[in-house]
Amino acid sequence: MKRAIGVFLIAQALLTYLTINTIYTPSTATILDRNTGVTTVSYSYPWVYWLSFIGLGIVLILGTYLVFAKVKKQIFN
Numbered sequence: 105m106k107r108a109i110g111v112f113l114i115a116q117a118l119l120t121y122l123t124i125n126t127i128y129t130p131s132t133a134t135i136l137d138r139n140t141g142v143t144t145v146s147y148s149y150p151w152v153y154w155l156s157f158i159g160l161g162i163v164l165i166l167g168t169y170l171v172f173a174k175v176k177k178q179i180f181n
Contacts, residue, residue: 110170117164121157128153 130147137144 106170106173106175110167110173113163113167113170117160117167121160124153124156124160 128149130149133146133148135144135146136142
């Protein structure tokens with residue numbers, strides 16, 4: 105049962121990562137230096153984007169632990 109939940113969590117984390125990665129588009133800021141003609145483009149993501157990746161990392165680690173955890177055999181007396 106632990107292994108099935110672990111596989112589910114890993115699959116859920118990976119699919120959520122792919123979904124979030126395609127949904128969020130970075131906000132761009134273009135700065136033009138008129139003296140040199142150099143254009144600088146900077147990209148920034150909202151804080152929820154980075155926060156969700158931290159959560160997905162935790163879920164991925166938990167799922168990996170559940171997949172590779174050994175099952176303890178209980179001995180009843």
